[in-house]
Amino acid sequence: MDIREVMYMKATKKMIRIIKQRPILWIIGILGYPVTTLVARLIYAYGYEKYVEKLEDTSITLMNIVLLLVLIFVSLIIANLLEYITAFLIKLFRLSARANIQQEIYSKMQNGPITETSKYDNGEALTRYNTDSELAAAMVTDDVVLSIYPIIVGLGYITSIMLVNIYIGIMVLIIGILIIFFNKYFIKYHKKLNRMHLDAEAKFMNLYQNTVRGKMSIRLINAEKKISSKLQDKAKDLKSVEDKMGKLESYKIITLDLFSYTCSTLMIPIACLFSARGYMTIPEVILVTQLCRDIVVHISGFGRAVSNLKSHEISLDRVLDIMDIDDENNGISLSYGEENEPLLKYENVRVLYGDKCVLDNISLEFSEGEIVMFSGQSGCGKSSLIKALLGFAEYNGKILYKGIDIRNFSIQELRKEVSYVPEKADMFEGTVLDNILYGDFDATREQIMDALSKAAIHKELDMDYEVGSEGINLSGGQKQRVAIARSLMKQASVIILDEPTAALDSESEKIILETLKELKNQGKCIIAITHRESTLAIADRVIYM
Numbered sequence: 379m380d381i382r383e384v385m386y387m388k389a390t391k392k393m394i395r396i397i398k399q400r401p402i403l404w405i406i407g408i409l410g411y412p413v414t415t416l417v418a419r420l421i422y423a424y425g426y427e428k429y430v431e432k433l434e435d436t437s438i439t440l441m442n443i444v445l446l447l448v449l450i451f452v453s454l455i456i457a458n459l460l461e462y463i464t465a466f467l468i469k470l471f472r473l474s475a476r477a478n479i480q481q482e483i484y485s486k487m488q489n490g491p492i493t494e495t496s497k498y499d500n501g502e503a504l505t506r507y508n509t510d511s512e513l514a515a516a517m518v519t520d521d522v523v524l525s526i527y528p529i530i531v532g533l534g535y536i537t538s539i540m541l542v543n544i545y546i547g548i549m550v551l552i553i554g555i556l557i558i559f560f561n562k563y564f565i566k567y568h569k570k571l572n573r574m575h576l577d578a579e580a581k582f583m584n585l586y587q588n589t590v591r592g593k594m595s596i597r598l599i600n601a602e603k604k605i606s607s608k609l610q611d612k613a614k615d616l617k618s619v620e621d622k623m624g625k626l627e628s629y630k631i632i633t634l635d636l637f638s639y640t641c642s643t644l645m646i647p648i649a650c651l652f653s654a655r656g657y658m659t660i661p662e663v664i665l666v667t668q669l670c671r672d673i674v675v676h677i678s679g680f681g682r683a684v685s686n687l688k689s690h691e692i693s694l695d696r697v698l699d700i701m702d703i704d705d706e707n708n709g710i711s712l713s714y715g716e717e718n719e720p721l722l723k724y725e726n727v728r729v730l731y732g733d734k735c736v737l738d739n740i741s742l743e744f745s746e747g748e749i750v751m752f753s754g755q756s757g758c759g760k761s762s763l764i765k766a767l768l769g770f771a772e773y774n775g776k777i778l779y780k781g782i783d784i785r786n787f788s789i790q791e792l793r794k795e796v797s798y799v800p801e802k803a804d805m806f807e808g809t810v811l812d813n814i815l816y817g818d819f820d821a822t823r824e825q826i827m828d829a830l831s832k833a834a835i836h837k838e839l840d841m842d843y844e845v846g847s848e849g850i851n852l853s854g855g856q857k858q859r860v861a862i863a864r865s866l867m868k869q870a871s872v873i874i875l876d877e878p879t880a881a882l883d884s885e886s887e888k889i890i891l892e893t894l895k896e897l898k899n900q901g902k903c904i905i906a907i908t909h910r911e912s913t914l915a916i917a918d919r920v921i922y923m
Protein backbone atom coordinates (compact mmCIF):
# COMPACT_ATOMS: atom_id res chain seq x y z
CA MET A 379 0.00 0.00 0.00
CA ASP A 380 1.30 3.42 -0.94
CA ILE A 381 2.31 5.77 1.91
CA ARG A 382 -0.36 8.28 0.97
CA GLU A 383 -3.08 5.64 1.13
CA VAL A 384 -1.85 4.71 4.60
CA MET A 385 -2.04 8.38 5.61
CA TYR A 386 -5.58 8.71 4.29
CA MET A 387 -6.60 5.55 6.12
CA LYS A 388 -5.12 6.92 9.32
CA ALA A 389 -6.96 10.22 8.84
CA THR A 390 -10.19 8.35 8.14
CA LYS A 391 -9.74 6.21 11.26
CA LYS A 392 -9.26 9.33 13.33
CA MET A 393 -12.31 10.99 11.79
CA ILE A 394 -14.44 7.95 12.54
CA ARG A 395 -13.92 8.65 16.26
CA ILE A 396 -15.79 11.93 15.82
CA ILE A 397 -18.28 10.65 13.25
CA LYS A 398 -19.33 7.78 15.52
CA GLN A 399 -20.93 10.31 17.84
CA ARG A 400 -23.82 10.84 15.38
CA PRO A 401 -23.24 8.62 12.34
CA ILE A 402 -26.69 8.79 10.72
CA LEU A 403 -26.73 12.58 10.74
CA TRP A 404 -23.25 12.64 9.25
CA ILE A 405 -23.96 10.15 6.45
CA ILE A 406 -27.21 11.85 5.41
CA GLY A 407 -25.56 15.27 5.50
CA ILE A 408 -22.35 14.26 3.71
CA LEU A 409 -23.86 12.21 0.93
CA GLY A 410 -27.14 14.06 0.78
CA TYR A 411 -25.67 17.46 0.04
CA PRO A 412 -23.77 16.71 -3.19
CA VAL A 413 -26.45 14.31 -4.41
CA THR A 414 -29.29 16.78 -3.87
CA THR A 415 -27.21 19.55 -5.49
CA LEU A 416 -26.69 17.36 -8.52
CA VAL A 417 -30.36 16.40 -8.67
CA ALA A 418 -31.39 20.07 -8.48
CA ARG A 419 -29.09 20.97 -11.40
CA LEU A 420 -30.31 18.04 -13.48
CA ILE A 421 -33.96 18.89 -12.86
CA TYR A 422 -33.19 22.40 -14.00
CA ALA A 423 -31.42 21.16 -17.15
CA TYR A 424 -34.10 18.61 -17.98
CA GLY A 425 -36.95 21.02 -17.34
CA TYR A 426 -35.29 23.71 -19.43
CA GLU A 427 -34.85 21.33 -22.32
CA LYS A 428 -38.48 20.23 -22.14
CA TYR A 429 -39.57 23.84 -21.93
CA VAL A 430 -37.69 24.82 -25.11
CA GLU A 431 -39.01 21.71 -26.86
CA LYS A 432 -42.58 22.75 -26.04
CA LEU A 433 -41.88 26.29 -27.26
CA GLU A 434 -40.75 24.89 -30.62
CA ASP A 435 -44.15 23.20 -30.95
CA THR A 436 -46.31 26.05 -32.29
CA SER A 437 -49.58 24.30 -31.38
CA ILE A 438 -48.84 24.46 -27.63
CA THR A 439 -51.28 26.51 -25.56
CA LEU A 440 -50.22 29.20 -23.12
CA MET A 441 -51.89 27.16 -20.39
CA ASN A 442 -49.62 24.17 -21.11
CA ILE A 443 -46.55 26.38 -20.96
CA VAL A 444 -47.64 27.81 -17.64
CA LEU A 445 -48.34 24.30 -16.29
CA LEU A 446 -44.91 23.11 -17.40
CA LEU A 447 -43.26 26.11 -15.77
CA VAL A 448 -45.17 25.45 -12.52
CA LEU A 449 -44.09 21.78 -12.60
CA ILE A 450 -40.43 22.71 -13.13
CA PHE A 451 -40.68 25.37 -10.47
CA VAL A 452 -42.17 22.97 -7.88
CA SER A 453 -39.62 20.22 -8.67
CA LEU A 454 -36.81 22.75 -8.36
CA ILE A 455 -38.14 24.05 -5.05
CA ILE A 456 -38.34 20.49 -3.69
CA ALA A 457 -34.82 19.66 -4.92
CA ASN A 458 -33.42 22.92 -3.52
CA LEU A 459 -35.23 22.39 -0.26
CA LEU A 460 -33.66 18.96 0.08
CA GLU A 461 -30.28 20.52 -0.73
CA TYR A 462 -30.74 23.09 2.04
CA ILE A 463 -31.95 20.46 4.48
CA THR A 464 -28.90 18.27 3.89
CA ALA A 465 -26.63 21.34 4.10
CA PHE A 466 -28.34 22.18 7.38
CA LEU A 467 -27.86 18.61 8.66
CA ILE A 468 -24.15 18.73 8.01
CA LYS A 469 -23.94 22.09 9.76
CA LEU A 470 -25.88 20.62 12.66
CA PHE A 471 -23.43 17.74 12.81
CA ARG A 472 -20.48 20.13 12.79
CA LEU A 473 -21.89 22.17 15.65
CA SER A 474 -22.68 19.11 17.73
CA ALA A 475 -19.27 17.55 16.93
CA ARG A 476 -17.54 20.75 18.07
CA ALA A 477 -19.60 20.85 21.27
CA ASN A 478 -18.86 17.16 21.93
CA ILE A 479 -15.14 17.62 21.36
CA GLN A 480 -15.05 20.66 23.65
CA GLN A 481 -17.00 18.79 26.29
CA GLU A 482 -14.66 15.82 26.07
CA ILE A 483 -11.55 18.00 26.27
CA TYR A 484 -13.01 19.75 29.29
CA SER A 485 -13.91 16.46 30.91
CA LYS A 486 -10.45 14.97 30.26
CA MET A 487 -8.75 18.07 31.65
CA GLN A 488 -10.87 17.65 34.77
CA ASN A 489 -10.75 13.88 35.13
CA GLY A 490 -7.46 12.84 33.53
CA PRO A 491 -4.41 12.46 35.77
CA ILE A 492 -2.73 15.83 36.34
CA THR A 493 0.60 14.24 35.39
CA GLU A 494 -0.87 13.87 31.87
CA THR A 495 -3.12 16.89 31.54
CA SER A 496 -0.64 19.42 32.94
CA LYS A 497 1.40 19.29 29.72
CA TYR A 498 -1.61 20.68 27.82
CA ASP A 499 -2.26 23.47 30.27
CA ASN A 500 0.14 26.16 29.14
CA GLY A 501 -2.07 29.19 29.50
CA GLU A 502 -3.25 29.45 25.92
CA ALA A 503 -4.94 26.04 26.16
CA LEU A 504 -8.43 27.42 26.11
CA THR A 505 -8.06 29.50 22.96
CA ARG A 506 -6.03 26.84 21.23
CA TYR A 507 -8.36 23.96 21.99
CA ASN A 508 -11.41 26.00 21.06
CA THR A 509 -9.90 26.58 17.63
CA ASP A 510 -8.74 22.97 17.40
CA SER A 511 -12.23 21.70 18.25
CA GLU A 512 -13.66 23.98 15.59
CA LEU A 513 -11.18 22.85 12.92
CA ALA A 514 -11.43 19.17 13.84
CA ALA A 515 -15.21 19.39 13.51
CA ALA A 516 -14.83 21.28 10.21
CA MET A 517 -12.48 18.56 8.99
CA VAL A 518 -15.03 15.77 9.36
CA THR A 519 -17.76 17.88 7.78
CA ASP A 520 -16.87 20.79 5.47
CA ASP A 521 -13.54 19.38 4.29
CA VAL A 522 -15.05 15.97 3.61
CA VAL A 523 -18.09 17.46 1.85
CA LEU A 524 -15.92 19.74 -0.27
CA SER A 525 -13.62 16.84 -1.15
CA ILE A 526 -16.34 14.44 -2.24
CA TYR A 527 -18.67 17.12 -3.60
CA PRO A 528 -16.65 17.70 -6.80
CA ILE A 529 -16.30 13.95 -7.31
CA ILE A 530 -20.02 13.18 -7.09
CA VAL A 531 -21.24 16.40 -8.71
CA GLY A 532 -18.39 16.54 -11.24
CA LEU A 533 -18.90 12.94 -12.38
CA GLY A 534 -22.64 13.51 -12.58
CA TYR A 535 -22.14 16.61 -14.74
CA ILE A 536 -19.58 14.97 -17.02
CA THR A 537 -21.93 12.00 -17.53
CA SER A 538 -24.76 14.39 -18.40
CA ILE A 539 -22.53 16.25 -20.88
CA MET A 540 -21.39 12.96 -22.43
CA LEU A 541 -25.00 11.93 -22.87
CA VAL A 542 -25.63 15.18 -24.72
CA ASN A 543 -22.39 15.11 -26.73
CA ILE A 544 -19.68 12.52 -26.25
CA TYR A 545 -16.89 14.67 -27.79
CA ILE A 546 -17.50 17.66 -25.55
CA GLY A 547 -17.80 15.24 -22.61
CA ILE A 548 -14.36 13.77 -23.36
CA MET A 549 -12.85 17.25 -23.74
CA VAL A 550 -14.25 18.31 -20.35
CA LEU A 551 -12.94 15.11 -18.79
CA ILE A 552 -9.44 15.84 -20.13
CA ILE A 553 -9.60 19.45 -18.89
CA GLY A 554 -10.73 18.18 -15.48
CA ILE A 555 -7.80 15.75 -15.27
CA LEU A 556 -5.37 18.52 -16.27
CA ILE A 557 -6.78 20.87 -13.60
CA ILE A 558 -6.45 18.15 -10.93
CA PHE A 559 -2.88 17.50 -12.08
CA PHE A 560 -1.90 21.20 -11.82
CA ASN A 561 -3.73 21.48 -8.56
CA LYS A 562 -1.46 18.86 -7.04
CA TYR A 563 1.47 21.24 -7.23
CA PHE A 564 -0.45 23.99 -5.47
CA ILE A 565 -1.77 21.61 -2.82
CA LYS A 566 1.74 20.38 -2.06
CA TYR A 567 3.14 23.86 -1.69
CA HIS A 568 0.08 25.09 0.15
CA LYS A 569 0.43 22.26 2.70
CA LYS A 570 4.08 23.12 3.23
CA LEU A 571 3.20 26.78 3.76
CA ASN A 572 0.37 25.84 6.10
CA ARG A 573 2.75 23.89 8.29
CA MET A 574 5.26 26.76 8.27
CA HIS A 575 2.45 29.16 9.14
CA LEU A 576 1.28 27.12 12.13
CA ASP A 577 4.85 26.87 13.33
CA ALA A 578 5.60 30.58 12.95
CA GLU A 579 2.29 31.49 14.58
CA ALA A 580 2.93 29.20 17.57
CA LYS A 581 6.42 30.70 18.08
CA PHE A 582 5.07 34.23 17.90
CA MET A 583 2.13 33.51 20.21
CA ASN A 584 4.28 31.73 22.79
CA LEU A 585 6.72 34.59 23.04
CA TYR A 586 3.89 37.12 22.99
CA GLN A 587 2.07 35.37 25.83
CA ASN A 588 5.17 34.90 27.91
CA THR A 589 5.94 38.56 27.40
CA VAL A 590 2.50 39.72 28.45
CA ARG A 591 2.45 37.37 31.42
CA GLY A 592 5.93 38.19 32.61
CA LYS A 593 5.73 41.93 32.03
CA MET A 594 6.64 42.80 35.60
CA SER A 595 9.83 40.70 35.51
CA ILE A 596 10.69 42.15 32.10
CA ARG A 597 10.51 45.68 33.50
CA LEU A 598 12.46 44.69 36.58
CA ILE A 599 15.39 43.53 34.50
CA ASN A 600 15.02 46.32 31.91
CA ALA A 601 14.60 43.78 29.12
CA GLU A 602 11.80 45.60 27.28
CA LYS A 603 13.91 46.49 24.23
CA LYS A 604 15.45 43.06 23.85
CA ILE A 605 12.15 41.25 24.19
CA SER A 606 10.39 43.64 21.86
CA SER A 607 13.04 43.13 19.16
CA LYS A 608 12.71 39.34 19.60
CA LEU A 609 8.97 39.67 19.26
CA GLN A 610 9.40 41.74 16.11
CA ASP A 611 11.63 39.03 14.62
CA LYS A 612 8.96 36.40 15.25
CA ALA A 613 6.30 38.72 13.79
CA LYS A 614 8.49 39.20 10.70
CA ASP A 615 8.85 35.43 10.28
CA LEU A 616 5.08 35.08 10.53
CA LYS A 617 4.51 37.88 8.03
CA SER A 618 6.99 36.39 5.58
CA VAL A 619 5.07 33.08 5.53
CA GLU A 620 1.81 34.98 5.15
CA ASP A 621 3.33 36.91 2.21
CA LYS A 622 4.29 33.62 0.58
CA MET A 623 0.76 32.34 1.07
CA GLY A 624 -0.63 35.49 -0.53
CA LYS A 625 1.79 35.17 -3.46
CA LEU A 626 0.83 31.54 -3.95
CA GLU A 627 -2.82 32.57 -4.09
CA SER A 628 -2.12 35.22 -6.75
CA TYR A 629 0.11 32.82 -8.68
CA LYS A 630 -2.70 30.29 -8.68
CA ILE A 631 -5.19 32.88 -9.95
CA ILE A 632 -3.00 33.91 -12.89
CA THR A 633 -2.15 30.33 -13.87
CA LEU A 634 -4.50 27.57 -12.81
CA ASP A 635 -7.67 29.62 -12.37
CA LEU A 636 -7.06 31.45 -15.65
CA PHE A 637 -6.45 28.14 -17.42
CA SER A 638 -9.63 26.65 -15.95
CA TYR A 639 -11.67 29.72 -16.81
CA THR A 640 -10.33 29.88 -20.40
CA CYS A 641 -11.01 26.20 -21.00
CA SER A 642 -14.55 26.42 -19.70
CA THR A 643 -15.20 29.56 -21.78
CA LEU A 644 -13.78 27.85 -24.89
CA MET A 645 -16.49 25.24 -24.55
CA ILE A 646 -19.08 27.86 -25.60
CA PRO A 647 -17.83 28.38 -29.20
CA ILE A 648 -17.16 24.66 -29.49
CA ALA A 649 -20.71 23.83 -28.40
CA CYS A 650 -22.01 26.51 -30.81
CA LEU A 651 -20.05 24.84 -33.61
CA PHE A 652 -21.69 21.49 -32.83
CA SER A 653 -25.04 23.21 -32.74
CA ALA A 654 -24.48 24.95 -36.09
CA ARG A 655 -23.63 21.60 -37.65
CA GLY A 656 -26.86 20.15 -36.24
CA TYR A 657 -25.29 17.85 -33.62
CA MET A 658 -26.75 19.76 -30.69
CA THR A 659 -29.88 21.75 -29.92
CA ILE A 660 -29.80 25.27 -28.41
CA PRO A 661 -30.91 24.08 -24.93
CA GLU A 662 -28.15 21.46 -25.03
CA VAL A 663 -25.60 24.19 -25.81
CA ILE A 664 -26.84 26.23 -22.85
CA LEU A 665 -26.85 23.16 -20.59
CA VAL A 666 -23.34 22.06 -21.63
CA THR A 667 -21.76 25.51 -21.25
CA GLN A 668 -23.35 26.01 -17.86
CA LEU A 669 -22.29 22.59 -16.57
CA CYS A 670 -18.76 23.10 -17.94
CA ARG A 671 -18.38 26.25 -15.85
CA ASP A 672 -19.72 24.50 -12.75
CA ILE A 673 -17.36 21.56 -13.22
CA VAL A 674 -14.31 23.82 -13.44
CA VAL A 675 -15.32 25.66 -10.25
CA HIS A 676 -15.81 22.39 -8.36
CA ILE A 677 -12.58 20.82 -9.53
CA SER A 678 -10.61 23.94 -8.57
CA GLY A 679 -12.20 23.89 -5.09
CA PHE A 680 -11.26 20.25 -4.70
CA GLY A 681 -7.57 21.09 -4.30
CA ARG A 682 -8.26 23.58 -1.53
CA ALA A 683 -10.54 21.11 0.26
CA VAL A 684 -7.91 18.35 0.22
CA SER A 685 -5.24 20.76 1.40
CA ASN A 686 -7.49 21.94 4.26
CA LEU A 687 -8.23 18.35 5.13
CA LYS A 688 -4.53 17.74 5.70
CA SER A 689 -3.86 20.90 7.68
CA HIS A 690 -6.96 20.45 9.84
CA GLU A 691 -5.75 16.96 10.64
CA ILE A 692 -3.14 18.57 12.89
CA SER A 693 -5.99 20.02 14.97
CA LEU A 694 -7.79 16.69 15.00
CA ASP A 695 -4.57 15.02 16.20
CA ARG A 696 -4.29 17.50 19.03
CA VAL A 697 -7.84 16.99 20.24
CA LEU A 698 -7.53 13.20 19.92
CA ASP A 699 -4.35 13.28 22.02
CA ILE A 700 -6.43 14.70 24.84
CA MET A 701 -9.45 12.54 24.17
CA ASP A 702 -7.21 9.45 24.47
CA ILE A 703 -6.18 10.25 28.04
CA ASP A 704 -7.60 7.72 30.47
CA ASP A 705 -9.54 9.03 33.42
CA GLU A 706 -7.90 8.99 36.83
CA ASN A 707 -8.14 5.78 38.80
CA ASN A 708 -11.76 5.27 39.72
CA GLY A 709 -11.02 2.02 41.57
CA ILE A 710 -12.95 0.51 44.42
CA SER A 711 -14.51 2.57 47.17
CA LEU A 712 -12.42 3.39 50.15
CA SER A 713 -12.67 0.55 52.63
CA TYR A 714 -10.82 0.39 55.88
CA GLY A 715 -7.97 -1.95 56.60
CA GLU A 716 -6.62 -3.27 59.87
CA GLU A 717 -7.21 -1.16 63.00
CA ASN A 718 -3.56 -1.27 64.08
CA GLU A 719 -2.14 -0.21 60.70
CA PRO A 720 -0.66 3.33 60.54
CA LEU A 721 -2.99 5.89 58.99
CA LEU A 722 -0.56 6.60 56.16
CA LYS A 723 2.53 4.66 55.14
CA TYR A 724 5.11 5.18 52.38
CA GLU A 725 6.98 1.99 51.41
CA ASN A 726 10.11 2.39 49.26
CA VAL A 727 8.56 5.25 47.33
CA ARG A 728 10.38 6.64 44.30
CA VAL A 729 8.90 9.82 42.79
CA LEU A 730 9.37 10.40 39.08
CA TYR A 731 8.75 13.24 36.64
CA GLY A 732 9.03 11.43 33.32
CA ASP A 733 12.47 9.80 33.48
CA LYS A 734 13.69 12.14 36.21
CA CYS A 735 13.73 10.54 39.65
CA VAL A 736 13.51 13.22 42.36
CA LEU A 737 13.02 11.03 45.45
CA ASP A 738 14.24 7.51 45.99
CA ASN A 739 13.54 4.78 48.51
CA ILE A 740 11.35 6.76 50.90
CA SER A 741 9.73 4.84 53.74
CA LEU A 742 7.65 6.76 56.28
CA GLU A 743 4.70 6.30 58.61
CA PHE A 744 2.12 8.79 59.88
CA SER A 745 -0.43 8.19 62.62
CA GLU A 746 -3.72 9.70 63.69
CA GLY A 747 -3.41 12.60 66.17
CA GLU A 748 0.14 13.62 65.35
CA ILE A 749 1.85 16.58 63.77
CA VAL A 750 4.72 15.72 61.44
CA MET A 751 6.76 18.44 59.78
CA PHE A 752 9.22 18.30 56.91
CA SER A 753 12.09 20.66 56.48
CA GLY A 754 15.02 20.75 54.12
CA GLN A 755 16.71 22.45 51.21
CA SER A 756 14.70 23.92 48.38
CA GLY A 757 14.23 21.39 45.60
CA CYS A 758 14.91 18.32 47.76
CA GLY A 759 11.47 16.89 47.02
CA LYS A 760 9.21 17.80 49.95
CA SER A 761 6.27 18.85 47.77
CA SER A 762 6.83 15.92 45.41
CA LEU A 763 6.37 13.52 48.32
CA ILE A 764 2.90 14.95 48.89
CA LYS A 765 2.07 15.19 45.19
CA ALA A 766 2.64 11.43 44.84
CA LEU A 767 0.02 10.78 47.52
CA LEU A 768 -2.49 13.06 45.79
CA GLY A 769 -1.93 11.59 42.33
CA PHE A 770 -0.19 14.72 41.00
CA ALA A 771 3.16 12.98 40.48
CA GLU A 772 4.01 9.45 39.39
CA TYR A 773 5.77 7.07 41.75
CA ASN A 774 7.00 3.53 42.19
CA GLY A 775 6.72 1.64 45.47
CA LYS A 776 3.65 1.75 47.67
CA ILE A 777 1.64 4.33 49.58
CA LEU A 778 -0.82 2.73 52.01
CA TYR A 779 -3.82 4.37 53.59
CA LYS A 780 -5.02 2.43 56.64
CA GLY A 781 -2.99 -0.53 55.37
CA ILE A 782 -4.42 -0.58 51.84
CA ASP A 783 -2.48 0.42 48.74
CA ILE A 784 -3.97 3.74 47.59
CA ARG A 785 -3.75 2.55 43.98
CA ASN A 786 -6.72 0.33 44.81
CA PHE A 787 -8.86 3.26 45.85
CA SER A 788 -10.81 5.72 43.84
CA ILE A 789 -8.52 8.77 43.82
CA GLN A 790 -11.53 11.04 44.34
CA GLU A 791 -12.47 9.23 47.53
CA LEU A 792 -8.90 9.31 48.75
CA ARG A 793 -8.81 13.06 48.18
CA LYS A 794 -11.86 13.37 50.45
CA GLU A 795 -9.73 11.89 53.21
CA VAL A 796 -6.70 14.06 52.46
CA SER A 797 -6.87 17.83 52.56
CA TYR A 798 -4.00 19.74 50.94
CA VAL A 799 -3.12 23.42 51.09
CA PRO A 800 -0.40 24.12 48.52
CA GLU A 801 2.12 26.89 48.94
CA LYS A 802 0.50 28.86 46.14
CA ALA A 803 -3.20 28.21 46.48
CA ASP A 804 -5.64 28.70 43.60
CA MET A 805 -8.20 31.44 44.08
CA PHE A 806 -11.41 31.65 42.09
CA GLU A 807 -13.26 34.74 40.99
CA GLY A 808 -16.17 35.38 43.39
CA THR A 809 -16.55 36.22 47.05
CA VAL A 810 -14.41 34.87 49.89
CA LEU A 811 -17.46 32.80 50.78
CA ASP A 812 -17.61 31.31 47.26
CA ASN A 813 -13.93 30.43 47.50
CA ILE A 814 -14.38 28.62 50.77
CA LEU A 815 -17.53 26.82 49.65
CA TYR A 816 -15.38 24.84 47.22
CA GLY A 817 -14.35 22.86 50.33
CA ASP A 818 -17.96 21.93 51.11
CA PHE A 819 -20.87 23.29 49.09
CA ASP A 820 -23.31 22.52 51.91
CA ALA A 821 -21.48 24.57 54.55
CA THR A 822 -23.46 27.23 56.45
CA ARG A 823 -22.32 30.84 56.96
CA GLU A 824 -21.63 30.01 60.62
CA GLN A 825 -19.33 27.12 59.68
CA ILE A 826 -17.52 29.36 57.21
CA MET A 827 -17.15 32.10 59.80
CA ASP A 828 -15.65 29.54 62.19
CA ALA A 829 -13.19 28.33 59.50
CA LEU A 830 -12.22 31.94 58.73
CA SER A 831 -11.45 32.62 62.35
CA LYS A 832 -9.46 29.37 62.74
CA ALA A 833 -7.46 30.38 59.67
CA ALA A 834 -6.81 33.82 61.25
CA ILE A 835 -8.34 35.75 58.36
CA HIS A 836 -11.74 36.82 59.77
CA LYS A 837 -10.47 40.21 60.94
CA GLU A 838 -8.97 41.11 57.58
CA LEU A 839 -11.49 39.81 55.06
CA ASP A 840 -15.26 39.91 55.11
CA MET A 841 -16.99 36.79 53.83
CA ASP A 842 -18.61 38.80 51.03
CA TYR A 843 -15.40 40.46 49.88
CA GLU A 844 -15.02 40.04 46.09
CA VAL A 845 -11.86 38.14 45.17
CA GLY A 846 -10.46 39.17 41.78
CA SER A 847 -9.29 36.81 39.07
CA GLU A 848 -6.53 34.52 40.46
CA GLY A 849 -6.82 36.38 43.76
CA ILE A 850 -5.16 39.50 42.31
CA ASN A 851 -6.49 41.71 45.15
CA LEU A 852 -5.30 39.42 47.98
CA SER A 853 -1.83 39.25 49.50
CA GLY A 854 0.11 35.97 49.39
CA GLY A 855 -0.58 35.35 53.10
CA GLN A 856 -4.29 36.15 52.70
CA LYS A 857 -4.62 33.74 49.80
CA GLN A 858 -3.00 31.03 51.84
CA ARG A 859 -5.26 31.58 54.84
CA VAL A 860 -8.38 31.55 52.63
CA ALA A 861 -7.06 28.22 51.30
CA ILE A 862 -6.53 26.93 54.84
CA ALA A 863 -10.12 27.92 55.73
CA ARG A 864 -11.28 26.13 52.55
CA SER A 865 -9.42 22.97 53.50
CA LEU A 866 -10.91 23.04 57.01
CA MET A 867 -14.37 22.65 55.47
CA LYS A 868 -13.40 19.18 54.31
CA GLN A 869 -13.77 16.54 56.98
CA ALA A 870 -10.42 14.97 56.05
CA SER A 871 -8.39 12.74 58.35
CA VAL A 872 -5.04 13.88 56.90
CA ILE A 873 -4.36 17.62 56.54
CA ILE A 874 -1.29 18.61 54.58
CA LEU A 875 0.00 22.18 54.45
CA ASP A 876 2.88 23.43 52.31
CA GLU A 877 4.62 26.40 54.00
CA PRO A 878 1.40 27.41 55.82
CA THR A 879 3.00 30.17 57.87
CA ALA A 880 5.79 31.44 55.61
CA ALA A 881 3.93 34.61 54.60
CA LEU A 882 2.32 35.32 57.98
CA ASP A 883 2.97 37.75 60.83
CA SER A 884 3.58 36.14 64.21
CA GLU A 885 0.05 36.91 65.46
CA SER A 886 -1.61 35.07 62.54
CA GLU A 887 0.94 32.26 62.80
CA LYS A 888 0.01 31.77 66.43
CA ILE A 889 -3.68 31.38 65.56
CA ILE A 890 -2.95 28.91 62.76
CA LEU A 891 -0.70 26.84 65.02
CA GLU A 892 -3.45 26.75 67.66
CA THR A 893 -5.84 25.49 64.99
CA LEU A 894 -3.38 22.77 63.97
CA LYS A 895 -3.03 21.65 67.58
CA GLU A 896 -6.82 21.58 67.94
CA LEU A 897 -7.10 19.44 64.79
CA LYS A 898 -4.46 17.10 66.16
CA ASN A 899 -6.47 16.73 69.38
CA GLN A 900 -9.47 15.78 67.26
CA GLY A 901 -7.37 12.85 65.96
CA LYS A 902 -6.35 14.35 62.63
CA CYS A 903 -2.94 13.69 61.16
CA ILE A 904 -1.25 16.99 60.31
CA ILE A 905 1.64 17.03 57.87
CA ALA A 906 3.32 20.35 57.17
CA ILE A 907 6.28 21.52 55.15
CA THR A 908 8.02 24.46 56.78
CA HIS A 909 11.36 26.13 57.41
CA ARG A 910 10.09 28.36 60.21
CA GLU A 911 11.48 27.49 63.64
CA SER A 912 8.40 28.79 65.50
CA THR A 913 6.17 26.53 63.40
CA LEU A 914 8.48 23.52 63.73
CA ALA A 915 8.19 23.95 67.52
CA ILE A 916 4.69 22.43 67.67
CA ALA A 917 5.63 19.29 65.69
CA ASP A 918 5.64 15.87 67.33
CA ARG A 919 8.21 14.80 64.76
CA VAL A 920 10.38 16.78 62.36
CA ILE A 921 11.81 15.03 59.30
CA TYR A 922 14.81 16.77 57.71
CA MET A 923 15.19 15.87 54.07
Ligand SMILES: Nc1ncnc2c1ncn2[C@@H]1O[C@H](COP(=O)(O)OP(=O)(O)OP(=O)(O)O)[C@@H](O)[C@H]1O
Binds near residue numbers: 759760763
Ligand atom coordinates in the same frame (compact mmCIF):
# COMPACT_ATOMS: atom_id res chain seq x y z
N1 LIG B 1 6.52 18.99 37.28
C1 LIG B 1 7.82 18.75 37.41
N2 LIG B 1 8.52 18.24 36.37
C2 LIG B 1 9.83 17.97 36.47
N3 LIG B 1 10.55 18.20 37.58
C3 LIG B 1 9.92 18.71 38.65
C4 LIG B 1 8.53 19.02 38.63
N4 LIG B 1 8.17 19.51 39.83
C5 LIG B 1 9.29 19.50 40.58
N5 LIG B 1 10.33 19.03 39.87
C6 LIG B 1 11.69 18.84 40.35
O1 LIG B 1 11.62 17.96 41.45
C7 LIG B 1 12.52 18.35 42.43
C8 LIG B 1 11.80 18.46 43.75
O2 LIG B 1 10.87 19.51 43.67
P1 LIG B 1 9.88 19.84 44.87
O3 LIG B 1 8.97 20.91 44.44
O4 LIG B 1 9.30 18.59 45.38
O5 LIG B 1 10.91 20.39 45.95
P2 LIG B 1 10.66 21.09 47.33
O6 LIG B 1 11.57 20.44 48.30
O7 LIG B 1 9.21 21.10 47.66
O8 LIG B 1 11.17 22.54 47.01
P3 LIG B 1 10.74 23.95 47.63
O9 LIG B 1 11.12 23.93 49.09
O10 LIG B 1 11.57 24.93 46.88
O11 LIG B 1 9.27 24.12 47.42
C9 LIG B 1 13.17 19.64 41.97
O12 LIG B 1 14.45 19.31 41.49
C10 LIG B 1 12.29 20.12 40.85
O13 LIG B 1 13.07 20.72 39.85
